[in-house]
Amino acid sequence: MYPRGHPTLRDVANEAGVSPAIASRVLNEDPKVRVRDDTRERIRSVATALGYVPHSVARSLRGARSGAIGLVMHGLDSPINVDVLAGAQSRCTRAGYVTLLAEAEELAENDSQLRAFVARGRLDGVILHSGYGQEDRLVEAISSSVPAVLVNADDGRNVPTVRVDDAAAGVLATEHLLGLGHREIAFVAGPDGSQTSDRRESGYRAALRQVGLAGGADIVHAGWSPRSGAVAAEEILQRPHLPTALVVVNAVTASGVLSTLRDAWVRVPEEISVVTIHDAWFVEHLAVALTAVRLPLHQLGSTAATLLIDAIDGRSPETNTFITEPAPELVLRRSTDHPPSREG
Amino acid sequence: MYPRGHPTLRDVANEAGVSPAIASRVLNEDPKVRVRDDTRERIRSVATALGYVPHSVARSLRGARSGAIGLVMHGLDSPINVDVLAGAQSRCTRAGYVTLLAEAEELAENDSQLRAFVARGRLDGVILHSGYGQEDRLVEAISSSVPAVLVNADDGRNVPTVRVDDAAAGVLATEHLLGLGHREIAFVAGPDGSQTSDRRESGYRAALRQVGLAGGADIVHAGWSPRSGAVAAEEILQRPHLPTALVVVNAVTASGVLSTLRDAWVRVPEEISVVTIHDAWFVEHLAVALTAVRLPLHQLGSTAATLLIDAIDGRSPETNTFITEPAPELVLRRSTDHPPSREG
């Protein structure tokens, strides 16, 4: 099977006829150690010959670093969140860290899992992308035991935060519709209490206000799931008078909205325009290819990782980071057009 | 910030007026140690009062276990693979393990990342869900240093393997179309060299053979991406004579197929029926709500985890596990119907 007896540093040292101390410093390329070149060479070749692999656990026991970063995520069923995860994961890996993955809900509910995760010595830091629910306790529990960075949370209470420009995305989506001539635009919102949804909604409101339509705000409550989007769409379809356009808080929600419209034979964009936030891979494959605002999700994750690594290295990062570059961008597809001409 | 000086086991022992040994055994609830109840109580209360958290690194240095399992995944951009990941992650967490996440491609390309990942002592085992490319070297490198389980790979060369019943899924999808009266059914396949795709294709062929249509097999090469599905669909549309139905190897691929058909104004299912494999969340939101074969992906991940944990605990698992329960199941939607009546 796999080698029961991995060679240790001592094995290498013995074989090379030196002390473990020297072997350690040579293999770690300690600059302030003076060793003859032939000794150095001998140690190295013995190490490779024996297939020496350093014992990460012993190493991190002595040093104070584990070389591991924790990623606490929620909603892995949504590709949106997975994008953020991938960005963070990739950045950590490239920086030489390994990444531990945990689900926010599980950790929040299960104390023993939380303890195992933040057990002393295991993690050098944590990136926390939690839901909008019991995140307070989780943030507290984690950030009190290890450096942390919050993703897409409003207020970190001393914990550094990274966000994309949700408000700008809301503005961009809404302005696009206004530019096409729409004046009756509904906003299909996320779950109550979600700050992310609130920020997008405030962008929507700001855009309306800009053209003197502040009173025309029309909020339909939904959530992050396709099902909640479908329910919201049904609700809208019951109205005697339809809005001419929808801004949907999230692409996953929008998939439910579009399916309901499709099944009700409401034509998009002829009868109603739809624009959403997040240019995920699937939006062009929905019932109608969906116009969407692209936000740099991957970068959201990688920036969070960068900040965390800075914090670990002792450089204290700013507490509230905003990703403005690249700016939100509208990706035009088939789901938006001029409003239907009013007759009657 | 966070406590610089976490209390150690010795701190607890001193405070409680006992030796570290006793403190250790009491806190670990060692059954074969005799301690007076008041001593036991004292140790425990001191531990909680001081907020003692065991040092996972020190613990795993002494014992031979790290309490960590590695998840090496590929294609996190596909929800299909994320489902498997979630199943494995969840099972590991519930069993008291933490999980390390890595990308198969990165590990395969980058030796230092691979070494950091399988560094001695860090992992108790690895679940490997790799791509079809350079997996051999990766499997070799990982399984030679730590127990491993392969997900959806054909041949583990001594490494235990877990698979869903891809061939049965191919059969089920094809039989559904045959039952509707289709006789000209094309199979849109995954990338060359993918064993998963090959197994589904063999199910497709078997179903055709069953009704005496062995010669009617019609394979169109594509891949796992929506784009490759789109290209395959375009290729099919160029034919002078369209098949009446398609079996698409994967739901993500199918999303590209359907979009192309939608944009070419080819009606599904009136002109062509489409069935796919994997009942992912998005399939009902595509251009047409898609009939799909449901495979137990979450369970694929959790079963892999169970097998690995068995292996870690010394119970050697069977080398080739097949998940037959629940069996593949057809989920009927709108994309399949009788073939168009032939005229002319």
Place this chain on the structure above:
DNA sequence: TTGGGGCGAACTGGGCACGCG
């Protein structure tokens, strides 16, 4: 004397086999 070259031992936090009163 000085400095190049390398060694010994303490230390990281805990687990466990003994042994002692």
Place this chain on the structure above:
DNA sequence: ACGCGTGCCCAGTTCGCCCCA
């Protein structure tokens, strides 16, 4: 025999010291 302490071990890292030319 009950109830508990001593001391070594896990695998490295690092500080101080020592020896010899």
